Amino acid sequence: MTQVKRFKLVGVLLCCLLITGSSNHLGAIGFWHVLNAKANVLQSYWNSPVYFSAHLEQLPNTSLAVLARNQISSAQYMYSLRLIKKDQSDTAKQFWLSGINELTISERKILAAKLFEQSRWSDLKLLASKNKLPAGDVLNHLKLQLKAPQSKISTAFIHDLGFSSLKNISKPNTQCMFNVLAMSDHRSGLYKLTEFINAYNKQPEPRENIFCFSKPVYVAGTLECKSNVNQVAKCDWQSSKLNDQLPEGFDFIVMMPKQGTANVTKGTMLINSKANYSVFLHELMHFNGFEDEYALPKTKQAWLCAQSGFVAPNLFVSHGESPPAGWYRAKSCQLGGIAYKPSEKWSIMQYQQLGLSVQYRKLWLKHLDMTNGNPYRHPSALIFANKATLN
Template identity: 55%
Template sequence: MQTLVKYLCYLSGLLFSLLIAGSSNHLSSIGFWHVLNTKADPLQSYWQFPRYFSNNIAHLPRLTLGFLARENIPSAQYNYSLKLIKTNKNEQAKLFWLQSITYITHAQRQDLANLLLARARWDDLLLLKQQELLPKGDAYNHLALHTSNHYKRIPNAFLNDLGFTALNTLPASNSSCIYNVVMIGVHREGLYKLQSFTKQFNKVPEPQKGVFCFSKPVYAAGALECKNTLSMANCKWKNKALRGKVAKQFDYSVIMSKNGTANVMGKQMQLSTSANYHVFLHELMHFSGFEDEYTLPQSKQKWLCLKQGYVAPNLYISQGEPPPTGWHQSESCQQGGVAYKPSKDWSIMQYQQLGLSKRYRALWQKQIQQQETLTLD
């Protein structure tokens, strides 16, 4: 009998608790409805039902959310900051997410980081990282690429998902092309730029299909020392063994740094993210021996302009003899001999933005054939 009484008492208490909880949730939803649809005081309603409001606060109108955010309600500050970021009011948003950042969940910090990444708010992401509040994940890894962290510290799986690879996992060369070119970047923007160059090239391979194959972008920050300069882009290998490994596996290399003008020295091209595709194509033609048709540097003129005859597929230097038929004077040499070029008009080798003409594509194809013949011989 006593056991039955105890059981009935327990059951009555449980039903009463459920009734009270149900009533509380009902009252909470009514209070929230009044804030949404009447002029009920949002701050007073929030403090009456803080848990319910925090769970549903993102559904509040922007003005109400902003009011609660200014009243230092962390959940309101966080959600209001997201709305501000989405309308490009990033600095205003920062005032609110900074105040709420230590109160929000790990998942919410991840969502905030992804939103900041989508807006390229690198300084904000860096601030979160410095405060040890940036969760590990895509935004964390993208920031590492942007700030040129050492290539060994970047997860290979993350790089592979982006279509990149790291220097310690060099891609294999492609036997279907005459020349293999490794594309090397030392920061995030450079990797994406190299990727875009390759995609554009592969749509219309120059000077024809099967000549050049480009590797996926290789991340090599930490292995190269790049000067921050407005003059020629200049990155140097820190390790001769790594440089030798790359040179052995690939015919040419392209290195993209943050600063500097495009240039080619031997089998290595260097350029920065400011370069566009036509600049890249101009420099690629240097790999095949083409010469600039604008005024050459004085140091180069001193020896090149003393030569006679064809010094490049697109440059003939006369020391008094007639130039080839149909060729026209070039600005390349201002001392020594007189330089001539195949085209009367400007070409890609004089003004890069013009793009590649049919005449110069044919010259390039002829040069590739001659180089291949020499290699076979």
């Protein structure tokens, strides 16, 4: 390269630097006027779009909103994040959705994380449907929420959340009288089961080492559960793909669908993910033979109330026989015999919200000590008997 060409190249570079510096200087001046002199933000933006785009975070909401409403994608993104932070996610949606095609992968990840923090599942589903939800934890959480088959979700991700996959269920605890396999087909169910198990472990009932629970197992795609809010929760165990995948050594199952009223069928509890802990404890007592002290379903009364004597640890049915001393009439049987219960007041078996009383804890322990749980223990986890009755 000749000396003359070198000088020309240096000259061009210097000019470029001067122009760039001048542009930044003009942009800074325009930006200052917007912040301090109420200059027209839209006009100032178009005078120096690069500078403004790099400094959007410094703009007040009013100025940022003007740019967003004028379809400037970077401003739409920034303004939507601010609205989401202020719990105005519905308003934010119109801005990020309008500019979604202009967002980088990094920006879409940030947006998705903010929407996830607000539990905006419908918005995340919309992003996914447009193929704009990047791969990662948020997408996996959405898959859990939408009950994607367990084969479609990373096993490592499920384990990192503290749950189990069907391929890696923890072994039963030999120190416990009963081992319970906990499972659900949706995200909130897994977290609710964890909440229940943690609450139980803080205060085991009726004492320690009676019930031990597995980590919640994600089973979507292997079991179909269909129930309405006010109907008894039901799952189609007979056609279940679970039958050949469940491990041996568990005495009971807790399955948590999204909807349906709680019930126990033999050794299988169904309880929805909106239930509270007292309902869970009530159902847990059904595992050991306790009966409801409110009016039982007529189909159950037809055979249970036809019996005599102790039909449950907390229920005595009389057909003229004298009830145990200190027992009181229950509402369980409206047909057949007369039912009696050990407490004059309402108990957890009549109204779950009352919690477990000292009297019923002692009754529970006495029953377990007498039977060692044998009438209710099942030989394996495959406890989906058709002839079982609902409690």
